[in-house]
Each structure stands twice: as structure tokens, then as C-alpha cells.
Amino acid sequence: MDDQLSRVFSALADPIRRDMVARLAVADAGVNELAEPYDVSVQAVSKHLKVLEEAGLVSRTKQAQRRPVHLEAEVFDLMTKWIERYRRQAEERYRRLDDVLAEMDTEQSPTDTRHTERGAS
Template sequence: MATDQLSKVFSALADPTRRDILTRLGQGDATVSELADPFPISLPAISRHLKVLETAGLISRDKRAQWRTNSLEAAPLKEATTWMEHLSHVWDDRFDRLDAHLAAMKALQGTTDTDKEEEPNDD
């Protein structure tokens, strides 16, 4: 997936209304009116959200007779998830190395503290 397309996907997902629309489309195809029903915004506003989702490749729109049906397209979500999982593995590896380093430092600190306790006190 081109970085530009990935940016469009993340930009589209940044809006909670668009995420809610995608969640609804995960249950099945829907018309603009059906998608607009739970939102306190106008049909033109929903249409603008749908256009952003369509540009990002997250939905497809099909006109049948007078109805325009919207469908979820999962491929861009899968590609974005794959990209995020790669980064997650990178950060997991870095955190594992940091944990090992901190454990080694703590063990060394424990050795240093034990050495101090064993030194005779000249009081």
C-alpha cells in the first residue's frame, strides 16, 4: 500500500463518525439514509463522510435504481493493521531489550548494595 493511501486510511479513521459508519457497515450494506439515522447531522454531512471513506478505499458505493448502497471494503483496513503490527513488533523488541537492560542494572545495583552492607563499620 502506498504511503499516500495509508495516510488517507488513517485520516479517514481519525473521525469517530466515520469509525461508527464503518462499524455499521461491518454488519451489512446500508443506504445513506440508514447510515445517517443514528447521527444528529444532516444527510449532506453524512455524504461528505462517505466520500472521505470512499476516497480512502474503505467503502464502495453502488447505485441500484434510486438507491445508493454503501459496502465495507476490508482490504485497506487489513493493510493498515499489517503496517501497525510491524511497528508493534519493533517496539515490543525495543521494550524487551530495555527490560533486560533495566533488570541487569537492578541486579548490579543489588550487588553494589550488598557489598556496602558487608563493609565493616568503624564506629
């Protein structure tokens, strides 16, 4: 799992590949269609797609002469589970910090009142 996760995050580290993934989330596309907005060769786009394929983010099917690229959304479930685990841990740490700060505030409030009373005497 972690090995695939590393490949996925590594593949998404490149802005062109992230953009391709975003475009494929809307609809499948061919290599030429994916290459259109970039100032790179179709061969370079094919290399980007190979990285995405090896990470399991996309697959290609054959439809007559066309080989559309399809986004494999299940891989995002793997990423989401990994991110969610660390989000929950961070929330728990913040919750404990809030408890400690609230306790410190409660302990400090009576002390402040006593200092004020002594100063008034």
C-alpha cells in the first residue's frame, strides 16, 4: 500500500500530471486531447501518462482506432484514507491542546482574582 501511495504522490508532484488528472476527472480523453493545452510534445505527454499509469491513477482502453485515457478513481480512496488518518490524529492533538489551555485558563483565573483582592486591601 505505502509503495503505491508513494508512486501516486510522486506522480502528482508534477503540475502537468495534476492538471491531466483534473481534466480526466471530467471526462476520458485521448493523448492528443490531453496534449493540446501544453507546450510539450505528444511524446512528452505520453511519458507523463506512463507515470500516471504506473501509479495506478489512469488506465487506457482500446476503442477502434482511439485509446482513451480513463481516471482510476479508486486510487483516490487510498489517498483519502491515508490523509484522513493523519487529519484525525491532528484533530485529536488540537483537542488535547484545547483541553490543556482551558485547564490553564481555569487555574489562572482564581489566581488573578486573589492578586486583585490583595492589591485592593
